[in-house]
Structure formats: C-alpha cells, structure tokens
Amino acid sequence: xxxxxxxxxxxxxxxxxxxxxxxxxxxxxxxxxxxxxxxxxxxxxxxxxxxxxxxxxxxxxxxxxxxxxxxxxxxxxxxxxxxxxxxxxxxxxxxxxxxxxxxxxxxxxxxxxxxxxxxxxxxxxxxxxxxxxxxxxxxxxxxxxxxxxxxxxxxxxxxxxxxxxxxxxxxxxxxxxxxxxxxxxxxxxxxxxxxxxxxxxxxxxxxxxxxxxxxxxxxxxxxxxxxxxxxxxxxxxxxxxxxxxxxxxxxxxxxxxxxxxxxxxxxxxxxxxxxxxxxxxxxxx
Numbered sequence: 001x002x003x004x005x006x007x008x009x010x011x012x013x014x015x016x017x018x019x020x021x022x023x024x025x026x027x028x029x030x031x032x033x034x035x036x037x038x039x040x041x042x043x044x045x046x047x048x049x050x051x052x053x054x055x056x057x058x059x060x061x062x063x064x065x066x067x068x069x070x071x072x073x074x075x076x077x078x079x080x081x082x083x084x085x086x087x088x089x090x091x092x093x094x095x096x097x098x099x100x101x102x103x104x105x106x107x108x109x110x111x112x113x114x115x116x117x118x119x120x121x122x123x124x125x126x127x128x129x130x131x132x133x134x135x136x137x138x139x140x141x142x143x144x145x146x147x148x149x150x151x152x153x154x155x156x157x158x159x160x161x162x163x164x165x166x167x168x169x170x171x172x173x174x175x176x177x178x179x180x181x182x183x184x185x186x187x188x189x190x191x192x193x194x195x196x197x198x199x200x201x202x203x204x205x206x207x208x209x210x211x212x213x214x215x216x217x218x219x220x221x222x223x224x225x226x227x228x229x230x231x232x233x234x235x236x237x238x239x240x241x242x243x244x245x246x247x248x249x250x251x252x253x254x255x256x257x258x259x260x261x262x263x264x265x266x267x268x269x270x271x272x273x274x275x276x277x278x279x280x281x282x283x284x285x
Contacts, residue, residue, distance in 0.1 A: 003120050003147050005113035007077030013109040014075075018063025018128070021101045022049050024186070028058050031183035032216035033173060042229055046220075054098040055223065056234045057216040059128070059136045060090065062098070063106060064187025075110050078122065080144045087211050088121065089141035089158060089279075091238040095134040097231070104130040111139065114155030120147040121155060141240075158240055160279045163263045167254035169225050172269065173217055175209060177248045183213040209245040214276055218266050221253045222282050226262055236283035242275040243268070251276065260284065 026047055029035070032055075034046035045051050111125035122142040128135045141158075176182070180193040188210055191198040199207045219237055227233045245251065250269040255262055262284065266277035 002079045003113065003122075003144065004077035005115075005150075005152055008075055008110040008113055008122070009077075011076040011110065013107045015105060015107045017103065018106045019103045020058075020062045022052055024062070024064075025052060025054050025058060025100055028061055028186045028216070029055060029220075031179070031186050032057075032213055032220055033176065033179065034220065042224065045229060052100050053231050054100060055216065055220055055231055056092065056094045056098060056136070056237065057212075057219045058098060059092055059094070059138055060212050060215065061186040061188070062102070062128070063104075078110070080147060084145040084147070086143040086145065087140065087241060088143040089238070089240040090212065090215055091139040091141075091236070093137040093236045094234055095136060096132075098135060099130075102130060102135075104128050104135055112155060113152065115148045115150055115152035116143075116154060117148045118146065120144045158238075158279055160263075160281075163254075163256040163265070165256075167265075168257045169255040171221050171225055171253050171255075173221055173251045173253060175217070175245060175247055175249050175251060179213065179247050180207060180209050183210055188212070204244070206246060209247055211241045211244075214241075214245050214251065214266065215239060217251060218253055218264060218277055218280070219282065222255060222262055222264060226255060226257065227284060233284045234282065235285060237281070239264075239277045239280040242278040245276055 029046040035043050037043065045053050106126055106128045108124065108126045110122055112123040114121040124140045124142060126138040184193055192202055193207050193210050196206055223229060223231055223234065245268060252267045252269050252273060254265045260283060262282040264280040264282060267273040267275055
C-alpha cells in the first residue's frame with residue numbers, strides 16, 4: 001500500500017533552520033495584492049520598511065524551504081503519485097506576532113493519517129520556534145485520491161453549518177492578471193500556476209492561482225476590515241480549499257462577526273459565486 005499510516009506517524013520529525021527578512025515579507029505582501037493604492041497609509045504598513053508589520057499568513061512561506069506539502073509526500077511510509085494530490089485545507093495557529101526579520105527552527109512531521117474511503121488525508125504539521133519560544137504551528141491537509149479504504153480512522157469532519165443571516169461585511173478584491181507570477185516568487189514554483197501547457201495537462205484551460213495566495217488575500221481583507229489593520233490580533237486561521245481561482249477574477253469575501261472568531265466565505269464573482277474558500281475561521285483577540 002502506498003501509504004503506511006503507522007510508519008508515517010512513527011517517522012522521525014524533520015528539522016531545519018529557516019530565515020527571513022523584510023524583503024521576503026514585502027514580497028509576500030505584494031504577492032497577495034498589498035500596495036493598492038500605493039500611497040495609502042494603511043497599505044504602507046505592508047510595503048514600506050519603516051512601517052512594516054507581518055500578516056500572519058506569511059508563515060506559510062517563511063523561509064521558503066521549511067517542511068511543507070511537498071516534503072510531507074516524501075516522508076517514510078508515504079509514496080504517492082503527485083497527480084493524485086490535492087491541497088485540501090490549511091490551519092495556522094499564531095503563538096506570538098511574527099517579527100519582520102527572523103531566524104528559527106522548523107520541525108515537520110506527519111501528525112495524522114485519515115482514511116476517507118476514496119482518499120487518504122495526511123496532516124503535515126510544521127512547528128516553528130526561535131530562541132524566545134514557539135512562533136507558529138502550521139497544518140496542511142493533503143488529500144491523496146485513490147489511497148483510502150484500508151479501514152483506518154476517518155478523522156474529524158471539518159465541514160461547518162452555513163453562517164446564519166446576512167454577512168456583517170462584504171468586500172471584493174480583484175486578482176491581478178500577474179498575481180500568480182508575483183506570488184510564486186515567495187517559493188512555490190509549481191508550473192500549474194504559470195505554464196499554460198502544464199495547466200492544460202492538469203485539466204485547466206489556463207494557469208490557476210495558488211490556493212495559499214487566496215488564503216493570504218482573504219486574511220488581509222479580514223484584518224483590514226474587521227481588525228482595524230492590527231495583525232497582532234490574529235490568533236488562528238483555518239480554511240478548506242473549495243475551488244480554484246483564475247488570475248484576473250474578482251473574489252467576493254463575506255464576513256460574519258463572532259465572539260473571538262470570524263466566519264468567512266470566499267467565492268469567484270465571475271463564475272456565479274463559485275465557492276473558493278469554505279469553512280473558514282479567523283480566531284482573534
């Protein structure tokens with residue numbers, strides 16, 4: 001069997017050092033659409049080094065070599081065809097604000113393996129800490145089609161009941177035609193997001209946007225709209241990737257206020273509000 005759950009869970013964690021600086025932070029922010037309008041004081045917090053703060057979703061690219069989705073597929077007990085792999089969801093827990101420059105240790109391991117019948121789900125966990133203590137914990141949910149059915153634990157359901165009532169806030173964000181080309185400079189060079197021929201082989205008529213780019217665009221919209229631009233108030237952020245986004249499309253981001261948590265739903269305007277991010281939660285102080 002390509003996935004040996006017991007072996008994957010028992011494997012030794014992989015540990016490595018990661019570093020980042022203000023240029024990495026600025027590039028990531030530009031990659032998720034920050035800087036429009038360029039002279040807006042609220043946008044300068046994402047782009048100008050003298051005012052810079054770090055959007056917590058930067059944790060998904062920090063170091064651009066830390067254990068992640070692809071490294072999880074080469075762990076002991078895991079041998080799968082990349083063509084069967086989907087990035088199903090992402091969960092981020094922030095232990096304290098991310099500094100503009102940093103040097104930290106990233107430790108990656110398979111935290112769970114679930115049997116969904118027609119697919120297996122791997123939870124690749126990356127824990128990052130610097131000399132002052134833990135910084136963040138990042139969980140990537142990796143779906144591997146055709147690898148379930150061995151009678152293992154199905155795992156918890158991540159599906160939530162739809163939010164009640166009309167959203168408290170609704171904003172729209174236009175994705176630039178070159179957004180994927182810019183975002184990939186933060187470390188994800190998958191040709192699916194840039195090469196039309198590769199995208200066609202994958203079943204798309206043109207390259208698609210990185211799911212984690214949509215993830216970042218959405219968190220920035222929530223921070224700017226509901227948290228007065230204060231990135232330090234974000235405590236956690238989880239989502240399920242429900243559909244693709246094409247560069248040039250418009251994202252419709254709906255937000256519902258809650259006690260300590262915001263519910264969020266994201267759809268593609270030009271495709272009749274096709275779901276993009278679902279079951280999305282932003283925990284905050």
